[in-house]
Amino acid sequence: MNNEKSGDNVVAKVNQWIGDDFTAMSIRGNELNDFLDFCNSHEEVYIFGAGKIGKAIRHYMNQSGIACAGFITSEKINEFTLCYKKRKTGVIIGVNDSHLQEITPLLSKFVADSDVFLLSSDCRELMGRQLSSEYMRENFWINVFVTNRCNLNCESCSTFSPITPLCKLNTDYDINVFNRDIQQLHSLNLPAIKVFKFTGGETLLHQNLFDMFVLVRKFFPQTDIECYTNGILLEKMEKTQLNMLKDLSVTLTITEYPLSGLNINNIYKTLDENGINYQVISYDKQKMFFKRSLNIDKATPKHCYFECLRYIICNSLFLYNSKLWKCIYSFNSVFLNEVFNTNFELVKGDYLDLFETTTSEIYDFAISRIPFCGYCNPITELIPWGLSKREIEEWVYFDNETEGKPT
Numbered sequence: 068m069n070n071e072k073s074g075d076n077v078v079a080k081v082n083q084w085i086g087d088d089f090t091a092m093s094i095r096g097n098e099l100n101d102f103l104d105f106c107n108s109h110e111e112v113y114i115f116g117a118g119k120i121g122k123a124i125r126h127y128m129n130q131s132g133i134a135c136a137g138f139i140t141s142e143k144i145n146e147f148t149l150c151y152k153k154r155k156t157g158v159i160i161g162v163n164d165s166h167l168q169e170i171t172p173l174l175s176k177f178v179a180d181s182d183v184f185l186l187s188s189d190c191r192e193l194m195g196r197q198l199s200s201e202y203m204r205e206n207f208w209i210n211v212f213v214t215n216r217c218n219l220n221c222e223s224c225s226t227f228s229p230i231t232p233l234c235k236l237n238t239d240y241d242i243n244v245f246n247r248d249i250q251q252l253h254s255l256n257l258p259a260i261k262v263f264k265f266t267g268g269e270t271l272l273h274q275n276l277f278d279m280f281v282l283v284r285k286f287f288p289q290t291d292i293e294c295y296t297n298g299i300l301l302e303k304m305e306k307t308q309l310n311m312l313k314d315l316s317v318t319l320t321i322t323e324y325p326l327s328g329l330n331i332n333n334i335y336k337t338l339d340e341n342g343i344n345y346q347v348i349s350y351d352k353q354k355m356f357f358k359r360s361l362n363i364d365k366a367t368p369k370h371c372y373f374e375c376l377r378y379i380i381c382n383s384l385f386l387y388n389s390k391l392w393k394c395i396y397s398f399n400s401v402f403l404n405e406v407f408n409t410n411f412e413l414v415k416g417d418y419l420d421l422f423e424t425t426t427s428e429i430y431d432f433a434i435s436r437i438p439f440c441g442y443c444n445p446i447t448e449l450i451p452w453g454l455s456k457r458e459i460e461e462w463v464y465f466d467n468e469t470e471g472k473p474t
Contacts, residue, residue, distance in 0.1 A: 098190050102159075103133065103370045105184040109157030111136040113147065115170060120195035121161030124186075127198055130436040131370035141173060148177045160185045163192065193379065200430040203382050207430065208261045209252070211283075212387040213276060214239045214268040215399060218299055219324065222455045223358045225395060227402045227462060228268050229455035234405050238268070240387060242275035246282055248389050251421050253286040257429070262291040264320075264383070271300040277308060280315050292317045297324055301334045309341045319345040324452065325354055354452040360464035361396065363409060365441035372436040374445040384419075384433050391419040391429065397439040407459045414438050 106112050106128070114121045114128075117138040128135045139147045139158065150156065158178055162170060174183060186194075196202050215238035217228035231238060263283050270276055276294075283292055298321045312319065319338070323331060338345050357376075372378060377394060385392040392398050398418070400411035417439045419432050444464055455461060 099370055106133050110155045112157040113139050114159050114161040115139045116161035120191050123194040123198040124161045153179050158183045164188050198434050203430045203433050206382040208383045209263050210383050210385045211263055211265045212385050213265055213270050213273045216272050217269040220455050222453045223356050223461045227399050229457050230402055230406045234402050239273055242278055245279055248421055249282050249286050255426055257426055260290050265294040270294050271296050277311050280317055284315050293320050295320045297322055298334055312343045322348045355449045356452055357446050358448040358450050359446045360444050361442045362444055362464050367441050367444055371445050372440040389421050393437050394439055
């Protein structure tokens with residue numbers, strides 16, 4: 068999100084998050100359950116349409132462990148009728164709405180309505196876009212995870228930052244490792260990285276953060292740089308740092324929290340006066356957090372992975388300690404293990420080694436389900452922002468309040 072300029076002043080755009088947006092994700096989850104039920108109720112399932120959407124649905128089925136017998140096209144419909152068996156052969160529509168008027172009458176001649184499944188238009192379009200390696204290649208970005216430490220203490224924090232002080236693990240991305248990693252990323256000659264988004268924890272707590280900006284700008288001079296922050300430390304930022312933000316064209320993304328004593332308007336005024344690009348994430352009425360609880364049994368059905376925001380809206384991977392990760396929960400689960408004696412396991416398929424991968428593997432990995440998805444329950448709850456009590460229930464789900472809970 069670029070900022071607009073009015074005269075000599077920078078006018079930050081505001082991205083307002085509205086809790087009601089959660090409703091659409093819930094509906095999509097029901098669709099995927101219906102999709103699985105349809106596939107399980109048929110001995111063989113075909114996809115009508117071998118274009119972008121059809122291929123994306125096939126990819127989703129493969130990742131979900133759902134068998135697909137192949138593709139059907141208008142030209143091969145007669146061949147399909149020879150193998151079609153009522154109530155045993157299913158057909159999933161894999162085209163956009165503009166082709167439905169052509170396909171529906173054609174199928175109705177040979178296939179019972181109960182043997183045809185149609186995802187909503189939104190879901191088909193979403194799969195065709197987000198599960199396409201070609202689309203990922205054109206819209207890819209990198210999240211640089213710099214630290215797990217934070218100066219806030221948010222309930223159900225997605226990076227488990229509230230329990231970081233209880234751990235002996237060093238969470239900061241070492242500047243020397245990052246220097247090596249960013250050079251390796253550059254050597255992979257990815258066609259395009261749209262933006263580097265620095266994130267955490269609270270990014271401004273990393274003592275070498277500005278050196279990391281310099282390295283990115285050195286090896287990726289034309290790529291946008293954004294840095295997420297809660298804004299608390301901006302009040303004490305030195306003039307030299309403000310100048311660096313401007314000179315390196317770093318855009319600050321400031322998430323507003325209902326904090327007493329923080330004069331956020333003064334911070335925005337300082338940024339305006341120094342010509343620094345920034346954008347603001349504010350919240351409608353009550354600030355809310357997604358609560359996504361992990362299950363220790365790794366029992367989440369495979370087909371649920373496309374309910375995750377990482378697959379629905381994020382064309383990106385996390386860069387952290389010489390690895391590329393799809394999920395922020397995965398590489399931060401070590402903190403849960405240390406503090407709560409859980410046993411969340413990371414396996415090879417949960418990440419890519421930056422020094423043992425190729426460009427095509429990166430894009431394929433970004434649209435594929437990872438084994439860690441088995442731990443992650445779909446988002447079922449929005450909670451008002453509040454302070455963490457550092458209790459395991461903020462992050463881990465238990466069927467029974469007493470049984471199965473780590474000691």
